[in-house]
Amino acid sequence: MNKRYLPVIAAIMIAVTCTAFLPAFAQLPTYVYSAPTLSITTIPQGDQDRNTGVVWFSNTEANYQAGLAGVPDMIGTGVPSLLTQFKVLVSYNGVPVVPTSWSCQVLEKDKVNPIKNRQFTQENLYTQMVDMSSSWICKFRFATVGVYVLDLYYVGPGTPVAIADYVLVVDATYAVGRSTVYGTDLQDVCAIGWPVPTTPAYIITKPDGTLHYIYADVLTGYSSCGTLALQEQNELGVPIAWS
Numbered sequence: 001m002n003k004r005y006l007p008v009i010a011a012i013m014i015a016v017t018c019t020a021f022l023p024a025f026a027q028l029p030t031y032v033y034s035a036p037t038l039s040i041t042t043i044p045q046g047d048q049d050r051n052t053g054v055v056w057f058s059n060t061e062a063n064y065q066a067g068l069a070g071v072p073d074m075i076g077t078g079v080p081s082l083l084t085q086f087k088v089l090v091s092y093n094g095v096p097v098v099p100t101s102w103s104c105q106v107l108e109k110d111k112v113n114p115i116k117n118r119q120f121t122q123e124n125l126y127t128q129m130v131d132m133s134s135s136w137i138c139k140f141r142f143a144t145v146g147v148y149v150l151d152l153y154y155v156g157p158g159t160p161v162a163i164a165d166y167v168l169v170v171d172a173t174y175a176v177g178r179s180t181v182y183g184t185d186l187q188d189v190c191a192i193g194w195p196v197p198t199t200p201a202y203i204i205t206k207p208d209g210t211l212h213y214i215y216a217d218v219l220t221g222y223s224s225c226g227t228l229a230l231q232e233q234n235e236l237g238v239p240i241a242w243s
Contacts, residue, residue: 038174038183039091042150046084047218052188052225053084053168054218056195057158061235064193067158079213080158086187088140088148092174096146099172104138106189107131107167111230113242132156132166154191160236163193165226190225193232
């Protein structure tokens with residue numbers, strides 16, 4: 001053997017021997033990749049006990065009924081509350097940012113009785129989602145970088161079929177160079193005909209002369225918005241739809 005190759009062969013043998021005694025995890029480097037993330041966090045302010053936004057079309061059932069009798073396609077008489085708010089935080093990989101764009105979608109959750117095409121015998125009710133975004137307006141109020149308040153207004157008709165449990169979907173985009181990162185969050189929104197308490201805890205007169213009623217618990221005694229909405233619709237003679 002050519003003696004010139006001995007040092008090379010010795011070096012290779014030493015390297016192989018050392019590698020054999022290394023633990024498996026030390027033989028190959030491990031790389032951790034973090035994908036860019038746009039995070040949206042929304043916190044409802046309407047009912048902070050149940051973590052849901054709340055609006056109502058009148059302050060009592062009698063006033064609501066009077067409004068339906070007078071102008072069926074408008075909000076009932078009395079004192080409605082058609083604004084609910086959410087705190088919003090937007091961050092990119094943990095750093096608060098100003099989004100490139102915003103959008104909102106509001107979906108109504110309806111209970112439907114399947115007359116045909118049941119998926120199983122016990123399916124006597126199912127949830128049907130209806131896009132009702134045209135009845136709501138989202139306004140994002142800037143506070144500081146990444147921090148906003150979302151004002152959500154109900155602007156649709158206050159008819160009994162609008163009394164329902166809703167899903168609010170908040171979307172945002174953020175431009176990173178030539179790429180766009182997307183983020184989404186969702187919250188519950190409750191639209192009822194009138195609050196459960198018949199008497200408000202406090203009354204405020206707003207600058208335009210209209211009244212604002214404050215309640216200790218709008219959904220007193222009810223476990224969810226859906227159950228109260230179903231009861232109010234039933235009291236107003238709205239049958240469960242079928243398909």
